[in-house]
Every structure is written in C-alpha cells, then in structure tokens.
Amino acid sequence: MRTKSGPCSAISSARRDSFLLIPPFYTTGGVDISIGRNVFVNQNCTFYDLGGLDIADDVMIGPNVSIIASGHPVEPSRRRAFTIAKPIVIERNAWIAAGATIIGGVTVGENSVVAAGFVVTKNVPPQYSCRRKPGEGHSFDCRLRARLSCVSQNSPIFDLKSLLQQS
Numbered sequence: 001m002r003t004k005s006g007p008c009s010a011i012s013s014a015r016r017d018s019f020l021l022i023p024p025f026y027t028t029g030g031v032d033i034s035i036g037r038n039v040f041v042n043q044n045c046t047f048y049d050l051g052g053l054d055i056a057d058d059v060m061i062g063p064n065v066s067i068i069a070s071g072h073p074v075e076p077s078r079r080r081a082f083t084i085a086k087p088i089v090i091e092r093n094a095w096i097a098a099g100a101t102i103i104g105g106v107t108v109g110e111n112s113v114v115a116a117g118f119v120v121t122k123n124v125p126p127q128y129s130c131r132r133k134p135g136e137g138h139s140f141d142c143r144l145r146a147r148l149s150c151v152s153q154n155s156p157i158f159d160l161k162s163l164l165q166q167s
Contacts, residue, residue, distance in 0.1 A: 022063075032069075036092070041065075051085030051104045059090050062098035062116070069104040091126065 019035055022043040027033065032049040036057035043063045047053055051069030055061075070085040072078075086104035090096065094108045097116040108114060109126030118130050 028070075042098075050083065052087035054087065054089045056090060056092040056094075056110075058093040059096070060094075061090075061096045062100070064099045065096050066101045067096075068101065071104060 018038045020039070021041040024044055025041065026046040028048045028050055030047075030049060032052045033047060033055070034053070035055045036059070038058045039055055039061075040059075041061045042065075045061060045064065046066045046068070048066075048068045048070050053067060053069055061067075067088055067090075069088045070083050072083060073081070084104070088102055088104060089107040090102075091108060091110040091112070093111045095113045096102065096108065097114060097118075099117045100114045100120065101118075102108065102114070102120045106120050106123055108120065108124045109128060111127050112124045113129040113131075114120055114124065115129070115131035120130065124130055
C-alpha cells in the first residue's frame with residue numbers, strides 16, 4: 001500500500017531501523033502486522049492481516065509471497081456470510097521463498113524454509129524445509145533440516161518419519 005509517507009506506513013509496528021520492504025506491497029490495512037528486526041520483504045507481496053500477522057526477527061520473504069490470515073467458510077451456503085480470520089506467526093530466521101502462500105492459523109517455525117511456490121496450510125515445525133518432491137507433480141514434503149547454518153538447495157536433509165522409526 002503506497003501512501004504519502006511511504007509503502008511501510010500502513011504497518012502497525014515495525015522496527016524500521018532494520019526493516020526493508022521493496023514495493024509494490026499490498027495489505028488489507030496493516031494495523032494487525034507486527035515486524036521484528038532485520039526483516040526483508042521483497043517486491044509484490046500481499047499481506048491480508050485481518051487475523052493478525054507476527055513476523056519475528058531475521059525473516060526473509062521473497063517476491064510474490066501471499067500471507068493470507070483471513071478466508072471464507074468452504075460450505076457454499078455460508079461462504080458469503082462472513083470472513084474467518086486466524087493469526088499467522090513467522091518465527092525467527094525463517095525464509096519464505098518466492099511465490100509461496102501461507103494460510104491463516106499457521107506458524108512457520110524458527111529457522112525453517114518454505115520453498116518457492118509452496119502452499120502452507122499446516123504448521124511448519126522449527127528447523128524444517130518444505131518443498132515439492134522432485135518429479136512427483138503436486139506432492140509436497142516437509143523435512144527436518146540437518147544443517148541449520150546452510151540454506152542451499154543441496155544441504156542434507158532427513159526424513160522425519162525415518163528418524164521417528166529409528167528411535
């Protein structure tokens with residue numbers, strides 16, 4: 001949202017000394033958005049903050065990301081009657097890559113990575129990487145990240161199911 005005082009003026013609480021947002025930026029108002037230190041939001045992002053949006057320190061958000069904290073009931077007879085709003089929390093040092101969508105009621109855990117184009121409808125635990133399974137069309141998986149300091153595509157990851165079966 002662009003106003004006379006700039007694209008960030010609609011955001012209720014942001015530590016602007018270390019917050020970088022590249023316009024254009026779209027929001028439903030911004031009064032329910034809280035942003036920590038050292039946060040980067042790339043261009044063309046949409047934040048529907050009706051249910052509340054809390055972005056912690058050191059978060060990176062890629063271009064064309066949609067963070068949608070509100071929606072409508074699925075049942076056709078109720079769909080137009082009201083809006084459902086649920087908060088979204090993005091914890092410290094998370095990386096939301098280009099084109100990802102995060103739906104209301106979700107927490108993205110500390111140090112987690114949400115891959116490009118991924119649609120987040122459930123909580124992402126801390127230290128996880130969520131991405132498309134290569135060669136499997138619309139199949140997705142979330143895996144525990146083995147090296148927290150490495151965010152490259154080639155970093156080793158472990159399957160949580162296998163780890164739980166071994167213990």
